[in-house]
Amino acid sequence: MNGHPQFEEDFDLYAMGALEGEEKLALESHLRQCAECAAKLEEAHGRMALLALAAPSEVAPSAVKERLLRQIRADAPKVQASGAPAFLRWLAPAFAVAALALLVVAVELKIENRALLQKQSDLQSEAQVLRQETERERSVLDILTASDTVKVTLVSGAARPAPEGKAFYHPRKGLLFYTSNLPAAPSGRTYQLWIVPAQGNPISAGVFQVDSLGNGQVMLPALPPDVTAKAFAVTLEPAGGVPQPTGPKVLVGLVG
Amino acid sequence: MLVTNSSESQPGVTDAVLIRRVVQRDETALATLYDRYSRLVYSVAKRVLADSSVAEEVVQDIFYQLWRNASTLDSARGTLAGWLLVSARNRAIDRVRRRHVTDVELAADTPSRSPNLETAASQTQMMAQVSKFMGDLPSAQRTALEMAYFEGLTHSEIAERTGEPLGTIKTRLRLAIDSLKKGLRP
Numbered sequence: 001m002n003g004h005p006q007f008e009e010d011f012d013l014y015a016m017g018a019l020e021g022e023e024k025l026a027l028e029s030h031l032r033q034c035a036e037c038a039a040k041l042e043e044a045h046g047r048m049a050l051l052a053l054a055a056p057s058e059v060a061p062s063a064v065k066e067r068l069l070r071q072i073r074a075d076a077p078k079v080q081a082s083g084a085p086a087f088l089r090w091l092a093p094a095f096a097v098a099a100l101a102l103l104v105v106a107v108e109l110k111i112e113n114r115a116l117l118q119k120q121s122d123l124q125s126e127a128q129v130l131r132q133e134t135e136r137e138r139s140v141l142d143i144l145t146a147s148d149t150v151k152v153t154l155v156s157g158a159a160r161p162a163p164e165g166k167a168f169y170h171p172r173k174g175l176l177f178y179t180s181n182l183p184a185a186p187s188g189r190t191y192q193l194w195i196v197p198a199q200g201n202p203i204s205a206g207v208f209q210v211d212s213l214g215n216g217q218v219m220l221p222a223l224p225p226d227v228t229a230k231a232f233a234v235t236l237e238p239a240g241g242v243p244q245p246t247g248p249k250v251l252v253g254l255v256g
Numbered sequence: 257m258l259v260t261n262s263s264e265s266q267p268g269v270t271d272a273v274l275i276r277r278v279v280q281r282d283e284t285a286l287a288t289l290y291d292r293y294s295r296l297v298y299s300v301a302k303r304v305l306a307d308s309s310v311a312e313e314v315v316q317d318i319f320y321q322l323w324r325n326a327s328t329l330d331s332a333r334g335t336l337a338g339w340l341l342v343s344a345r346n347r348a349i350d351r352v353r354r355r356h357v358t359d360v361e362l363a364a365d366t367p368s369r370s371p372n373l374e375t376a377a378s379q380t381q382m383m384a385q386v387s388k389f390m391g392d393l394p395s396a397q398r399t400a401l402e403m404a405y406f407e408g409l410t411h412s413e414i415a416e417r418t419g420e421p422l423g424t425i426k427t428r429l430r431l432a433i434d435s436l437k438k439g440l441r442p
Contacts, residue, residue: 018410020412054406056299243391
């Protein structure tokens with residue numbers, strides 16, 4: 001191929017790995033000599049990164065992080081073991097003593113500096129976490145104490161202990177939702193909370209799972225502002241949630 | 257799960273700062289990046305592999321590679337999120353296809369026009385947009401796109417798998433890509 005690809009979509013198909021045979025070879029050959037098409041391929045790679053977000057959201061077990069941190073700590077001695085002897089071999093013995101002394105001082109300063117930087121970083125992190133927690137608690141308090149917050153109890157009507165949910169919703173301040181006595185969602189399924197607006201389709205307020213006691217919560221999900229809620233509902237949906245409810249209603253509560 | 261705070265750890269610290277600290281061997285910075293992005297990486301790997309334990313290995317591999325080669329990341333070229341998402345998808349598909357993965361410079365896998373997903377809110381918002389985009393696609397196009405993207409299949413492999421003519425698969429994929437270009441921008 002000497003000219004540009006016939007189809008603009010070829011860049012995305014190539015970035016995805018779906019293009020093959022003659023079409024793939026021709027595009028690769030053209031890309032080597034066309035900066036304009038190389039830029040289009042870059043844009044396609046960006047779209048491919050976005051497409052990964054279509055995967056249902058799942059959380060890795062905490063053991064993965066622990067294994068990762070053990071792995072990088074196991075690496076540390078190997079990194080420190082190399083370098084110094086080769087460096088010292090190039091120094092005359094007289095300078096070696098002086099250099100070594102300087103090295104000791106430098107290492108001590110570096111260690112002290114690193115400790116101070118670490119301490120500063122820890123304090124900054126701690127302050128950020130506290131600020132974030134305070135802001136979050138203030139938002140929660142705002143919703144709970146505002147006179148115009150609607151409070152809705154969602155029930156299923158089943159035998160005791162009956163699953164129950166409580167939604168605290170303010171159109172500008174946000175939504176808090178707590179539930180209890182819900183059975184664990186079946187494998188591959190998740191609970192999804194919905195706001196049913198006065199007009200229009202239900203709006204997802206997030207997916208959640210329940211703990212071994214049947215308790216779950218959704219705190220301050222991202223929602224469009226100023227939605228007047230007519231009702232709240234919880235449905236059982238495929239893992240990761242769906243744009244619009246498809247599964248059975250587990251809990252429902254009308255506003256007012 | 258959607259409304260977890262783990263990805264907001266050290267919310268004021270940018271990825272670029274954390275990457276610099278990773279280069280300086282600061283493991284708390286790596287742990288923060290892990291908290292920020294492991295959900296995205298694991299979700300992609302799990303979707304491709306349909307196997308929790310192998311997906312966990314992919315997540316560990318990717319963050320370990322970030323630890324080893326963070327200095328080769330080029331922030332001017334693209335975002336860390338872009339690299340993580342592309343790597344998660346490519347590495348998971350390599351596992352499925354049993355291809356050998358070598359330790360490469362991270363910049364090679366970083367799309368230059370990649371999304372900024374440094375906050376939990378931006379992640380949730382973008383996931384909702386992509387989910388809506390996929391939901392709005394005609395189901396035949398969505399199936400073809402998912403087979404190409406999450407299973408790493410070529411045109412002819414999808415045609416063989418679905419029993420549909422090759423031309424039909426190509427058309428469906430091109431229409432899906434056309435919608436993608438109009439509907440989503442990194």
